[in-house]
Amino acid sequence: MSTPAPYTPPAELITAAEQALAQASPGKLATALTLYHRYGSVTGGRSAVTGVELPSFEKCSVLVRAGWLAVAEAINTPVASVAAVPPGPVGAPMVPPGQKPSIGRAVHYQRDEVVCAADITAVNDDGTVDLLVKPPRFLPFTAANVSQAPTEAPEPGKWNWMPRV
Numbered sequence: 001m002s003t004p005a006p007y008t009p010p011a012e013l014i015t016a017a018e019q020a021l022a023q024a025s026p027g028k029l030a031t032a033l034t035l036y037h038r039y040g041s042v043t044g045g046r047s048a049v050t051g052v053e054l055p056s057f058e059k060c061s062v063l064v065r066a067g068w069l070a071v072a073e074a075i076n077t078p079v080a081s082v083a084a085v086p087p088g089p090v091g092a093p094m095v096p097p098g099q100k101p102s103i104g105r106a107v108h109y110q111r112d113e114v115v116c117a118a119d120i121t122a123v124n125d126d127g128t129v130d131l132l133v134k135p136p137r138f139l140p141f142t143a144a145n146v147s148q149a150p151t152e153a154p155e156p157g158k159w160n161w162m163p164r165v
Contacts, residue, residue, distance in 0.1 A: 009063055017066030024069055031072035032065065033057045099161060101129050101148070108162055109133045109143060110154040118143070118159060131159060 122130035149158035
């Protein structure tokens with residue numbers, strides 16, 4: 001059985017790695033060093049692939065150091081699947097999937113121009129609810145037979161699910 005020839009990386013990879021290391025900020029290089037040390041602490045100071053003892057970061061090949069630098073840069077980069085989600089307004093009202101009113105649930109109740117916190121105290125057969133409404137700066141009061149707003153926009157005298165933030 002013959003031993004395979006050692007890998008020789010293409011010159012353009014080495015040039016790109018050298019360039020990345022030369023242009024890296026000291027903070028990113030420090031992060032790359034920290035990540036390399038954390039890797040070594042998990043593997044007992046040995047390569048997880050070959051079992052060979054890991055050299056100090058400074059003695060690693062330029063490709064290995066550039067690889068850890070790339071990891072350091074990537075950990076603060078949003079994932080494509082997350083970045084592709086269109087941003088919605090913070091705290092946008094929404095109905096949680098499968099959500100039904102139940103006793104003890106916290107909701108919002110629109111009293112005139114004021115949105116108040118409220119707790120559901122009863123769910124009525126007709127789909128309305130009874131609430132303990134807790135307006136800011138006023139004493140709590142009860143509201144009976146309150147309907148849910150037809151949309152998730154607040155509507156006076158109706159209740160809504162609290163926005164998810």
